[in-house]
Amino acid sequence: PRRMDYKPVRADARMEDMIDRALDQNFIPVVDDQKNFIGIIKRKDIIKYFYDKMGREERKTASAQGKRIVLAGV
Numbered sequence: 001p002r003r004m005d006y007k008p009v010r011a012d013a014r015m016e017d018m019i020d021r022a023l024d025q026n027f028i029p030v031v032d033d034q035k036n037f038i039g040i041i042k043r044k045d046i047i048k049y050f051y052d053k054m055g056r057e058e059r060k061t062a063s064a065q066g067k068r069i070v071l072a073g074v
Helices: 015-024 043-064
Strands: 027-031 037-042
Touching (some): 015 027, 015 043, 037 043
Antiparallel strands (some): 027 037
């Protein structure tokens, strides 16, 4: 028996919708419309996506306000 069944998402799923699954799963299987396995999204990839998105929005806000920001690790 498997220790855990990882619930898949469809290929057209939004990143925002995967956060719940990423909290409980280290990776999320991705399936197509016929439920064929096509890949994996790792928890690390989701975290990186939102970290990068947050940085872009902070840079846009700072630019609009005429400020300069520095992101740690960038």
